Amino acid sequence: MKSFKEMTKDELTELRNQLQKKYDEAAAKGLSLDMSRGKPAKSQLDLSNGMLDVISSTSDMNSENGSDTRNYGFLDGIPEAKKLMADMMGVSPDNVFVGGNASLNLMYTIVSNAMLFGVLGGTPWTKLDNVKFLCPAPGYDRHFAITELFGIEMINIPMTEDGPDMDKVEEYVNNDESVKGIWCVPKYSNPQGITYSDDVVKRFAALKPAAKDFRIFWDNAYAIHDLYEDDKDELLEIFAECKKNGNEDLVYEFCSTSKVTFAGSGISAVAASDSNMKSIKKYMTIQTIGYDKTNQLLHARYFGDINGMLEHMKGHAAILRPKFEAVLHTFESKLAGLGIATWTQPKGGYFISFESLPGCAKDIVAKCKEAGVTLTSAGATYPYKKDPNDSNIRIAPSFPTEEEMKQAAELFVLCTKLVSIEKLINEA
Amino acid sequence: MKSFKEMTKDELTELRNQLQKKYDEAAAKGLSLDMSRGKPAKSQLDLSNGMLDVISSTSDMNSENGSDTRNYGFLDGIPEAKKLMADMMGVSPDNVFVGGNASLNLMYTIVSNAMLFGVLGGTPWTKLDNVKFLCPAPGYDRHFAITELFGIEMINIPMTEDGPDMDKVEEYVNNDESVKGIWCVPKYSNPQGITYSDDVVKRFAALKPAAKDFRIFWDNAYAIHDLYEDDKDELLEIFAECKKNGNEDLVYEFCSTSKVTFAGSGISAVAASDSNMKSIKKYMTIQTIGYDKTNQLLHARYFGDINGMLEHMKGHAAILRPKFEAVLHTFESKLAGLGIATWTQPKGGYFISFESLPGCAKDIVAKCKEAGVTLTSAGATYPYKKDPNDSNIRIAPSFPTEEEMKQAAELFVLCTKLVSIEKLINEA
Numbered sequence: 062m063k064s065f066k067e068m069t070k071d072e073l074t075e076l077r078n079q080l081q082k083k084y085d086e087a088a089a090k091g092l093s094l095d096m097s098r099g100k101p102a103k104s105q106l107d108l109s110n111g112m113l114d115v116i117s118s119t120s121d122m123n124s125e126n127g128s129d130t131r132n133y134g135f136l137d138g139i140p141e142a143k144k145l146m147a148d149m150m151g152v153s154p155d156n157v158f159v160g161g162n163a164s165l166n167l168m169y170t171i172v173s174n175a176m177l178f179g180v181l182g183g184t185p186w187t188k189l190d191n192v193k194f195l196c197p198a199p200g201y202d203r204h205f206a207i208t209e210l211f212g213i214e215m216i217n218i219p220m221t222e223d224g225p226d227m228d229k230v231e232e233y234v235n236n237d238e239s240v241k242g243i244w245c246v247p248k249y250s251n252p253q254g255i256t257y258s259d260d261v262v263k264r265f266a267a268l269k270p271a272a273k274d275f276r277i278f279w280d281n282a283y284a285i286h287d288l289y290e291d292d293k294d295e296l297l298e299i300f301a302e303c304k305k306n307g308n309e310d311l312v313y314e315f316c317s318t319s320k321v322t323f324a325g326s327g328i329s330a331v332a333a334s335d336s337n338m339k340s341i342k343k344y345m346t347i348q349t350i351g352y353d354k355t356n357q358l359l360h361a362r363y364f365g366d367i368n369g370m371l372e373h374m375k376g377h378a379a380i381l382r383p384k385f386e387a388v389l390h391t392f393e394s395k396l397a398g399l400g401i402a403t404w405t406q407p408k409g410g411y412f413i414s415f416e417s418l419p420g421c422a423k424d425i426v427a428k429c430k431e432a433g434v435t436l437t438s439a440g441a442t443y444p445y446k447k448d449p450n451d452s453n454i455r456i457a458p459s460f461p462t463e464e465e466m467k468q469a470a471e472l473f474v475l476c477t478k479l480v481s482i483e484k485l486i487n488e489a
Numbered sequence: 490m491k492s493f494k495e496m497t498k499d500e501l502t503e504l505r506n507q508l509q510k511k512y513d514e515a516a517a518k519g520l521s522l523d524m525s526r527g528k529p530a531k532s533q534l535d536l537s538n539g540m541l542d543v544i545s546s547t548s549d550m551n552s553e554n555g556s557d558t559r560n561y562g563f564l565d566g567i568p569e570a571k572k573l574m575a576d577m578m579g580v581s582p583d584n585v586f587v588g589g590n591a592s593l594n595l596m597y598t599i600v601s602n603a604m605l606f607g608v609l610g611g612t613p614w615t616k617l618d619n620v621k622f623l624c625p626a627p628g629y630d631r632h633f634a635i636t637e638l639f640g641i642e643m644i645n646i647p648m649t650e651d652g653p654d655m656d657k658v659e660e661y662v663n664n665d666e667s668v669k670g671i672w673c674v675p676k677y678s679n680p681q682g683i684t685y686s687d688d689v690v691k692r693f694a695a696l697k698p699a700a701k702d703f704r705i706f707w708d709n710a711y712a713i714h715d716l717y718e719d720d721k722d723e724l725l726e727i728f729a730e731c732k733k734n735g736n737e738d739l740v741y742e743f744c745s746t747s748k749v750t751f752a753g754s755g756i757s758a759v760a761a762s763d764s765n766m767k768s769i770k771k772y773m774t775i776q777t778i779g780y781d782k783t784n785q786l787l788h789a790r791y792f793g794d795i796n797g798m799l800e801h802m803k804g805h806a807a808i809l810r811p812k813f814e815a816v817l818h819t820f821e822s823k824l825a826g827l828g829i830a831t832w833t834q835p836k837g838g839y840f841i842s843f844e845s846l847p848g849c850a851k852d853i854v855a856k857c858k859e860a861g862v863t864l865t866s867a868g869a870t871y872p873y874k875k876d877p878n879d880s881n882i883r884i885a886p887s888f889p890t891e892e893e894m895k896q897a898a899e900l901f902v903l904c905t906k907l908v909s910i911e912k913l914i915n916e917a
Contacts, residue, residue, distance in 0.1 A: 098561075106559040110546035117545075118538035131534040131751035133526075161589050166777040176605060177615070177639070187605070187615050206775045211605070319778070323559035326783035347634045349594040350747070353781065355754035 064400035065481060070489045077482045084432065084475050092433030094469040099411040100460045101324050108376040109322040112363040122358065130354035136346055142357035146330035148367035149284050149316045151298040157332050158341055161352045164317040164329035168278060169207050171313055174344050176211055180274035181340055186241060195233055195243040197225035199414055199442035199453045201251040204244040204280070215444035224257035227264045238271040242278055248296040249283035252442055252455035253414040254407020256294035266302035268311065279314040283410040285374050286320060288382050294408050300332070309334035318360060320411065321370060328360050384458040384466045388413055391470035401481035413456040421480045422451045428476040434469045492828035493909060498917045505910045512860065512903050520861030522897040527839040528888045529752050536804040537750040540791040550786065558782035564774055570785035574758035576795035577712050577744045579726040585760050586769055589780045592745040592757035596706060597635050599741055602772050604639055608702035609768055614669060623661055623671040625653035627842055627870030627881045629679040632672040632708070643872035652685035655692045666699040670706055676724040677711035680870055680883035681842040682835020684722035694730030696739065707742040711838040713802050714748060716810050722836050737762035746788060748839065749798060756788050812886040812894045816841055819898035829909035841884040849908045850879045856904040862897045
């Protein structure tokens with residue numbers, strides 16, 4: 062099929078009429094499919110059911126340090142859980158604080174504390190006239206929701222194939238004292254599945270922020286979430302790079318087992334320099350009694366060590382791979398060469414990022430919805446939910462079955478074509 | 490033995506020399522006992538080990554509403570957990586939000602949100618020149634630590650046998666717009682074990698705060714933590730009373746299973762009016778993904794309902810009762826009539842509150858420490874850790890064994906006598 066852009070108005074109109082018929086047929090089927098949520102499928106959750114057998118009433122509930130995990134104490138986590146999470150990130154357990162079931166809550170807490178109390182002796186951000194965060198976009202809506210809630214001004218940073226546009230990042234960070242942070246998903250980024258190149262990581266680690274209290278929020282959510290055993294992306298460990306520049310205080314790194322064990326009942330962690338960790342604990346000891354150590358023990362015993370966890374991840378890959386491939390195959394066979402869309406081909410993570418013609422994303426999402434296929438709202442991947450080009454759509458292939466994903470992708474392709482033709486006809 | 494105050498200086502000196510000998514002997518034993526922490530004993534934790542058998546890899550992990558508890562979703566908790574926690578507080582499940590393992594974290598979050606975002610449209614407290622909290626004292630150090638962290642001015646409110654001095658509470662709350670909150674442990678208060686009388690609860694519910702954003706932080710930590718099956722304190726349910734005055738927005742109530750199941754791995758909850766609950770959820774949905782529902786399911790299935798939980802509490806009472814009684818018996822037999830101390834005789838909760846002669850508490854705690862018995866720091870039960878009379882000591886009988894408690898109480902009595910005599914001699 063030739064590129065839509067090369068078609069005449071008549072050809073486009075003819076094609077639209079054919080496609081509209083197909084769409085009407087599809088819509089009549091009463092589909093109810095959901096490609097919106099980065100949510101593990103039931104079969105993925107089942108992979109971790111063995112964890113529920115690890116501990117019973119006769120188990121020794123003591124941590125390897127002898128503390129009773131059922132009781133109070135050990136604010137920063139039990140040693141075996143700290144080790145496991147440290148190994149997920151490739152850092153030292155001494156620099157790890159183990160949290161509850163949501164790493165997002167650790168991120169929120171750290172931003173919130175910066176607002177209220179400042180960072181390492183700096184002015185509380187609530188007392189400043191201007192606080193800005195850089196937001197590589199498209200990105201993760203829940204990051205942006207946190208900074209929006211605090212009234213922090215968000216600045217879009219374009220993404221490249223290697224990560225955020227570092228020229229722009231450096232320009233802002235090294236010159237503007239009101240720039241206090243940047244949201245990053247450095248491996249298999251949400252939603253593009255991009256892994257930051259070594260050069261990008263090195264440039265992050267070498268930043269010379271105008272603001273002493275500037276911090277990188279390094280949300281390594283998909284650290285071990287590879288789809289292909291023999292073709293993994295590798296992310297450079299950022300703290301080691303920071304150390305070379307005497308810059309260890311620059312980064313908070315986050316990870317969790319939400320997409321390793323149970324999405325709603327995992328454990329999370331933050332890694333930080335000695336100074337930052339001291340500050341985190343200083344506030345945490347007032348904010349809470351300490352997180353659930355029974356669940357930490359459960360995770361540590363179930364996996365044994367990071368190798369057990371990595372082995373476990375192969376099960377997730379086996380379930381996710383065909384779903385990703387079903388979408389990508391449909392896109393490739395039905396959209397390639399038409400000049401109306403591009404999409405990413407991630408080797409891990411939870412999303413595929415789709416770029417339509419400018420001004421089409423909202424209409425495509427709406428058209429899918431009408432026919433029973435729910436997608437993430439167009440715009441959601443940008444700060445303030447405003448995609449300047451109205452072109453980005455996040456596809457989440459994890460929750461539906463492979464067969465459902467195929468159906469949903471077919472309908473999505475149909476809607477993309479219809480909306481694109483409409484646009485081209487109107488512009489012609 | 491006659492009252493120390495009636496003794497001559499010579500009699501006191503003679504007695505001191507005898508007691509000092511006993512103290513030296515005791516100190517030589519190398520004791521290492523801890524009466525400082527409101528921490529359940531191992532035997533209490535063991536009571537809940539059955540919970541670890543409730544769920545295994547073959548269990549149905551769906552909530553009664555059909556949702557998979559292992560996955561994301563249900564920010565405010567699964568229905569069966571909401572019901573259980575609602576019944577602990579005697580409120581409607583619709584007005585309950587189930588949190589993680591620490592109710593303290595819910596309290597912190599709500600104060601923090603008031604600081605940052607205001608209460609129901611009010612000015613954020615960080616923007617006000619003056620924010621004050623009333624602190625019935627002696628009280629819970631971790632409450633005071635939260636308000637201190639935020640720079641909120643804390644005002645001591647004397648406790649009576651019926652609860653806080655309500656004349657003072659009304660005077661402040663109804664007249665001073667900068668008074669934004671009050672910390673309450675209304676049943677078996679920490680550390681006195683006082684349960685607020687019906688009249689006190691009614692007066693709380695009828696407050697007419699000068700500040701629209703004034704809130705009562707009703708920490709019902711010991712709602713079902715009775716020591717005597719046939720002699721329980723009864724606390725009037727505050728929301729029902731508030732309703733009579735159209736005052737439902739006045740209260741946030743908190744509870745948890747930290748001292749029901751596992752201290753470090755329980756579930757917590759906050760109850761609030763419809764308007765307050767809407768606001769809590771509005772922020773929570775950005776602050777976290779939702780709390781651990783697997784643990785909620787575990788709790789709900791283990792207990793079945795509130796009756797199962799109440800039955801379970803009898804086991805705790807059986808373990809705690811003799812420890813409380815060991816302390817109280819020692820005090821009664823060794824200190825009664827000496828005119829140097831008073832103490833509370835709680836029917837539940839986790840603490841006994843001890844009042845020495847003014848100016849003696851710090852010295853008693855130090856003297857105990859020297860001989861190997863650790864107590865909560867003197868002053869810890871007051872805002873800013875400053876006990877104006879230096880007379881209050883919190884005794885926590887739960888963690889040591891009954892035998893250890895006896896030894897510790899003996900030593901404590903000895904130290905109290907020695908320090909009191911010293912004071913009386915110096916004053917004579």
